Amino acid sequence: MIRIGHGFDLHRLIPGRPLWLGAVQIPFDRGLFGHSDGDVVCHAIADALLGAAGLADIGHLFPDTDPAIANIRGAEILRQTAAQIGAAGWAITNLDATVIAETPRLAPHIQEMRTAIAAALGLDPGRVGVKATTSEGLGATGDGNAIATHAVCLLHALPIHG
Ligand code: MG
Numbered sequence: 001m002i003r004i005g006h007g008f009d010l011h012r013l014i015p016g017r018p019l020w021l022g023a024v025q026i027p028f029d030r031g032l033f034g035h036s037d038g039d040v041v042c043h044a045i046a047d048a049l050l051g052a053a054g055l056a057d058i059g060h061l062f063p064d065t066d067p068a069i070a071n072i073r074g075a076e077i078l079r080q081t082a083a084q085i086g087a088a089g090w091a092i093t094n095l096d097a098t099v100i101a102e103t104p105r106l107a108p109h110i111q112e113m114r115t116a117i118a119a120a121l122g123l124d125p126g127r128v129g130v131k132a133t134t135s136e137g138l139g140a141t142g143d144g145n146a147i148a149t150h151a152v153c154l155l156h157a158l159p160i161h162g
Helices: 040-052 074-087 107-121
Strands: 002-015 019-021 024-026 030-032 090-100 128-133 146-157
Touching (some): 002 040, 024 107, 040 074, 040 090, 107 128
Antiparallel strands (some): 002 030, 002 146
């Protein structure tokens, strides 16, 4: 049995915050606003995984009204998501994310993101795709006021033991 999932997230870029994308801190003059660390790449991936498993979405699992998870790292959200997916009887076949950012240039950070995401999910990096593109200067992402991410994933059923 297999399941497909899709996730999307967008956060605003503001001054005075570190920029976290794909569980990697990237040097930049602004960061993503949010109750969490704003890591849209991890958030979109988590929602794809949760959706594929038929579980509640990231907003239910990590509510932005919970002071206990203020500034929670994207990697921690992925770790907890992987645990939920596994408990529900699913393993990750692969996932693929597309980051939409006008700046900064993300190509130098793609491999590190793949490695960090894979580590948080307990996967081989070969199962994790990360790509970056721009919006050709159009819209909120094109104006450089936001960064967004689309993610898809495939899950396969874990063998039943016992
Ligand atoms: Mg988010």
